[in-house]
Amino acid sequence: xxxxxxxxxxxxxxxxxxxxxxxxxxxxxxxxxxxxxxxxxxxxxxxxxxxxxxxxxxxxxxxxxxxxxxxxxxxxxxxxxxxxxxxxxxxxxxxxxxxxxxxxxxxxxxxxxxxxxxxxxxxxxxxxxxxxxxxxxxxxxxxxxxxxxxxxxxxxxxxxxxxxxxxxxxxxxxxxxxxxxxxx
Amino acid sequence: xxxxxxxxxxxxxxxxxxxxxxxxxxxxxxxxxxxxxxxxxxxxxxxxxxxxxxxxxxxxxxxxxxxxxxxxxxxxxxxxxxxxxxxxxxxxxxxxxxxxxxxxxxxxxxxxxxxxxxxxxxxxxxxxxxxxxxxxxx
Numbered sequence: 342x343x344x345x346x347x348x349x350x351x352x353x354x355x356x357x358x359x360x361x362x363x364x365x366x367x368x369x370x371x372x373x374x375x376x377x378x379x380x381x382x383x384x385x386x387x388x389x390x391x392x393x394x395x396x397x398x399x400x401x402x403x404x405x406x407x408x409x410x411x412x413x414x415x416x417x418x419x420x421x422x423x424x425x426x427x428x429x430x431x432x433x434x435x436x437x438x439x440x441x442x443x444x445x446x447x448x449x450x451x452x453x454x455x456x457x458x459x460x461x462x463x464x465x466x467x468x469x470x471x472x473x474x475x476x477x478x479x480x481x482x483x484x485x486x487x488x489x490x491x492x493x494x495x496x497x498x499x500x501x502x503x504x505x506x507x508x509x510x511x512x513x514x515x516x517x518x519x520x521x522x523x524x525x
Numbered sequence: 526x527x528x529x530x531x532x533x534x535x536x537x538x539x540x541x542x543x544x545x546x547x548x549x550x551x552x553x554x555x556x557x558x559x560x561x562x563x564x565x566x567x568x569x570x571x572x573x574x575x576x577x578x579x580x581x582x583x584x585x586x587x588x589x590x591x592x593x594x595x596x597x598x599x600x601x602x603x604x605x606x607x608x609x610x611x612x613x614x615x616x617x618x619x620x621x622x623x624x625x626x627x628x629x630x631x632x633x634x635x636x637x638x639x640x641x642x643x644x645x646x647x648x649x650x651x652x653x654x655x656x657x658x659x660x661x662x663x
Contacts, residue, residue, distance in 0.1 A: 376542040478539040
């Protein structure tokens with residue numbers, strides 16, 4: 342009896358998808374679709390644009406499935422494809438290149454300490470948000486981000502550092518609370 | 526929390542997938558696009574195969590007409606070449622039938638054009654089957 346799709350590992354499904362298995366790839370989309378969409382939204386894409394780019398990324402991943410060797414996770418692989426597609430879109434608009442040295446967003450303290458990551462990311466400036474999401478969400482290295490955004494490496498590092506500092510300030514109370522609740 | 530502790534923590538937060546109420550719809554849309562792309566490929570490959578077959582048949586008919594009119598030297602040369610190919614095909618098929626114990630079918634009694642059309646039909650059928658198979662795999 343054939344093994345059910347839900348029981349199969351991502352690598353196995355990707356191999357079957359590379360041989361033309363649309364059902365197998367559909368299972369991969371079901372598993373990782375939300376993660377890819379969430380990443381794009383965290384990078385600053387509007388929901389409709391994020392969904393468009395995520396769909397394009399999965400279609401491209403299906404066509405290039407034979408290139409996936411299972412060296413990283415399938416989700417990470419698709420996320421990188423999606424991130425690059427999104428960057429191409431925004432590069433056309435030249436948004437981030439023009440806004441690199443924009444106003445400093447002041448992170449107001451979160452009184453309840455219950456802010457989640459998505460809310461915390463909204464307090465970052467757009468370049469910081471993009472750089473942090475590319476680094477920690479899409480798993481891209483700093484030089485890779487610098488190349489993709491056509492920015493100096495030092496600027497990218499600076500955006501990531503400042504973004505993380507702001508996130509740390511916003512999220513630390515929530516994490517401490519979450520840990521306390523978990524332990525208790 | 527130090528920076529060293531925070532970096533893995535933020536990665537864990539990024540790794541958490543928020544639940545999206547329209548996840549099923551998104552999956553269906555991607556599958557629909559995959560299906561659509563596949564259909565487009567089938568149609569394009571099918572049309573290409575059909576166009577190729579039409580051109581091939583037209584060329585064959587044109588050769589046939591020229592032979593019938595007993596045209597110039599070039600046409601005569603083509604005709605001779607064609608007859609030689611037909612004869613070789615006949616010989617090969619006949620020897621194959623002989624080996625299979627079906628020598629009494631007397632392929633040699635068929636005219637060159639009959640044999641050509643049979644071979645051409647078989648080749649077109651094989652090509653069409655190949656296109657269909659390819660479109661299923663792509």
